Amino acid sequence: MTIRVLVADDQSMVRAGFRMLLSGEPDIDVVAEASNGLEAIDKAARFDPTVVLMDIRMPDLDGLEATRRILAADPDARVLILTTFDLDEYVYEALRAGASGFVLKDDPPEQLLAAIRTVAAGDALLSPTITKRVIEQFTRIPRPAPPKELEELTGREREILRLVAGGLSNAEIAEELTISETTVKTHVTHILHKLHLRDRVQAVVLAHQTGLFEASARPPAV
Amino acid sequence: MTIRVLVADDQSMVRAGFRMLLSGEPDIDVVAEASNGLEAIDKAARFDPTVVLMDIRMPDLDGLEATRRILAADPDARVLILTTFDLDEYVYEALRAGASGFVLKDDPPEQLLAAIRTVAAGDALLSPTITKRVIEQFTRIPRPAPPKELEELTGREREILRLVAGGLSNAEIAEELTISETTVKTHVTHILHKLHLRDRVQAVVLAHQTGLFEASARPPAV
DNA sequence: TTCGGCCTCCTCCCCAGGTAGGAGGCAGCG
DNA sequence: CGCTGCCTCCTACCTGGGGAGGAGGCCGAA
Numbered sequence: 027m028t029i030r031v032l033v034a035d036d037q038s039m040v041r042a043g044f045r046m047l048l049s050g051e052p053d054i055d056v057v058a059e060a061s062n063g064l065e066a067i068d069k070a071a072r073f074d075p076t077v078v079l080m081d082i083r084m085p086d087l088d089g090l091e092a093t094r095r096i097l098a099a100d101p102d103a104r105v106l107i108l109t110t111f112d113l114d115e116y117v118y119e120a121l122r123a124g125a126s127g128f129v130l131k132d133d134p135p136e137q138l139l140a141a142i143r144t145v146a147a148g149d150a151l152l153s154p155t156i157t158k159r160v161i162e163q164f165t166r167i168p169r170p171a172p173p174k175e176l177e178e179l180t181g182r183e184r185e186i187l188r189l190v191a192g193g194l195s196n197a198e199i200a201e202e203l204t205i206s207e208t209t210v211k212t213h214v215t216h217i218l219h220k221l222h223l224r225d226r227v228q229a230v231v232l233a234h235q236t237g238l239f240e241a242s243a244r245p246p247a248v
Numbered sequence: 249m250t251i252r253v254l255v256a257d258d259q260s261m262v263r264a265g266f267r268m269l270l271s272g273e274p275d276i277d278v279v280a281e282a283s284n285g286l287e288a289i290d291k292a293a294r295f296d297p298t299v300v301l302m303d304i305r306m307p308d309l310d311g312l313e314a315t316r317r318i319l320a321a322d323p324d325a326r327v328l329i330l331t332t333f334d335l336d337e338y339v340y341e342a343l344r345a346g347a348s349g350f351v352l353k354d355d356p357p358e359q360l361l362a363a364i365r366t367v368a369a370g371d372a373l374l375s376p377t378i379t380k381r382v383i384e385q386f387t388r389i390p391r392p393a394p395p396k397e398l399e400e401l402t403g404r405e406r407e408i409l410r411l412v413a414g415g416l417s418n419a420e421i422a423e424e425l426t427i428s429e430t431t432v433k434t435h436v437t438h439i440l441h442k443l444h445l446r447d448r449v450q451a452v453v454l455a456h457q458t459g460l461f462e463a464s465a466r467p468p469a470v
Numbered sequence: 471t472t473c474g475g476c477c478t479c480c481t482c483c484c485c486a487g488g489t490a491g492g493a494g495g496c497a498g499c500g
Numbered sequence: 501c502g503c504t505g506c507c508t509c510c511t512a513c514c515t516g517g518g519g520a521g522g523a524g525g526c527c528g529a530a
Binding site for chain 3: 501502503504505506507508509510511512513514515516517518519520521522523524525526527528529530
Binding site: 402403404405427428430431434435447 | 478480481486
């Protein structure tokens, strides 16, 4: 099964470069090109590529917004962001927009190919320099002292609170912990009562002010 | 310049496997082995390896604590964490402990080799499946990296956002600013769209993480 | 003057989230 | 043994919040 690629970049030289690079790979086909965001959305819909290689800086509509819209239309679409600059803000933006990966145009060709295959396989990938920064972001932590009332929470409740503080909905939390949404609601209700809070929004505020969120950001449980 | 590797894993078969795998690489030498955390710390100090391949589950002292201590002794040390299960909830803890990367033992050999070289070069790396999870975690949560969109907010919108971040309901905000609740809703809707957020909960998370919520610290009444 | 951005307010509609109340399973403890 | 706390899940109900869409007034820039 060949990997169908859409190349979206406003510079024709870059597109040509990718065509050239990818033409040497038997398992990868470039099925379309786009020179701006709007075109990318259109072609993505019409050619249904396995992977969209997306530049960020493009006329008409930038790659980030284009990514958002493509993902909105087809949540299963995979977008691999290409960029020349390794500016942080774009990374976070891109990830939040739903991109599956982020590579630099001057990464070595084998890395680019590997990235395309990785993303096509449904995994995610960041180029190493980017990974490093993401990890650094992720890692730095403050930690004040928690109010004693927090201690009245059971282990499970604290776990739930952490996820609530991460901005997750009850449904997402349920999926995360593989329990029913009803159960999540029960826990949330108990948390609110114990902490004398009105709604989850206040719980988020409290969690962040006590540093509980940063202190214990937890991974998804697959 | 060859890459000097220390392999720390309690299973001798795993150590042997790595010796075998790495012996085929001219630029990589296994200079020492350790079968538990304490030994790993000791050998790391004595052999000064370029990269430490570290298992998490080990007797005496687990890989996370060993990583912390090695990093404490030598901040430039590079530790690449190995794990068997990709459900390992220790990913984040490992990163926080200062590990440079995280790979699965059953990743394809080329990936493992690439990981070692990447880490040796001073970059960071997560295996694709792990990256995917980190990203998922990362994306549903509005993240730091002050989104430039924050600047696109009008003065009024920012004012509203601050109050939202304080845990106030729309009605309370309306009263606070002596405008109608409808107007507040309109502003909130605009804020969410501009920042690409789903609901006010995520807005609160974002506001707190970007430090936007400084002055008007009005915690939810205990 | 016209145009666009901002602030204000409205209606109609839907759903996620919170409340109330109950219930079964399980483990630890006196 | 029975009691208690925790986790799990359920139904039924109501409301706050968010989406969509429209609208009028004010002000500064072109």
